Amino acid sequence: MRAFDPELWPIVWLTLRVTITSLAIAAAVGIPVGVWLGLARFPGKQTLTALVYTGMALPPVVVGLLVYLLLSRSGPLAFLEWLFTPNAMILAQTVMALPLVTGLVMGAVAAVPSELVRQIRSLGATPRQVWWAILREARLGVLFALLVAFGRIVSEVGAAYMVGGNIQGQTRVLSTAIMMETGKGDFALALALGGWLLVLALSVNLAAMRLQGKTL
């Protein structure tokens, strides 16, 4: 397998598929939860916030281990038969991305002045309209949250390897392929794969910057 080998495309494609699916799920859950945490005041908010922040630092191998245990033959989710499939990798990466998205969105929303929330309410906005207005004000922070989460999971290797298994043509992604080629001593190929990973990250960031430029 060389840098432009046709065998490479399924790996790039799977990397993108797993990462983007995980990020989409994390965004769908994490953005609303983050906005809620950023705006709401309730007893126990500090504890919940501390949990989310701790989740932001979850070690990938710990996530890999937990997801492995959940999906393994004796685990509670064994019936899904996801272990060593892309779905298992998506689950693990979602678990890693979710606290990051939630925590960073919460921070971005909390940074919007509470006085602005009052001013929006005084204009007759419904709670849902307040949410949208605040989310719009915090959109750069939200975009940043998604980029950070993308960066974390696209290059993640521990959990992907543990629950995916790096099976050729099935669960091999760029990060696990790099690890394998390095182990085999094929540094040139490992570097080329690393280059592809960087190209992916750069493309996503450039697209995000373009989007950001349009909305500024």
Add this chain to the structure above:
Amino acid sequence: MRGSSAYRLENITVRHGERVVLQLPTFEVAAGEVLCLIGPPGAGKSTLLRLLAGLQSPTHGTMWLGDQRFGESAPLALKRLVTLVFQRPLLLTGTVRSNVEYGLRIRGEKDAASRTMAMLERVHLTHLADRAASAISGGEAQLVALARALAFAPQVLLLDEPTNNLDPARVALVEEVVLADHRERGTTVVWATHNHFQARRAGQRVTLLLDGKLVETAAAADFFDQPRDPRAAAFVQGKMVY
């Protein structure tokens, strides 16, 4: 609401922790009047306005808007009759036009575009319609905030010292726009100010608040010419009463 009470407040107490910041046995605003709230900073003017706007509930007491119970949990349709312009205007990301249009848009009004331009014309800012809200001056932002509040034709306009940081020409413009709206639509206006001259120019009635309590309420001319309460007299004469 004209000809009756816009607001009626009874036995209102607002506490922040142990501290009582507002205590009003009774307080009324007549429908269609311009009532000026005066008093030094910390007297409770902003707290009272937040109650009247339905942004905050009192610790104790009851409020009516017209003949309906009012407060933070009042129905949206009732709360939408009222709006508050703050001392420090915060505009939403977007253009000046989109800010003025906001209240109309969230109400699903159809003629939002033309009403927005008419409001911008009133505050002499049509030339800034497509400018980013973040790129205008503080004085312009306050005019945009006023236009944003008036665009959806509220029945009650609450003003929390909106002219504090404006130059005299803009102060005059704000007074002109507010009073014109009041004359044309019979808008009830509750206007907090610490500027006596403004209260005298704009208010039909004036209320002095000190330390969270009502000291005196009277027709504007009486309040300034023959204040009954010695603290009101001292305040009118510019003496320190706090």
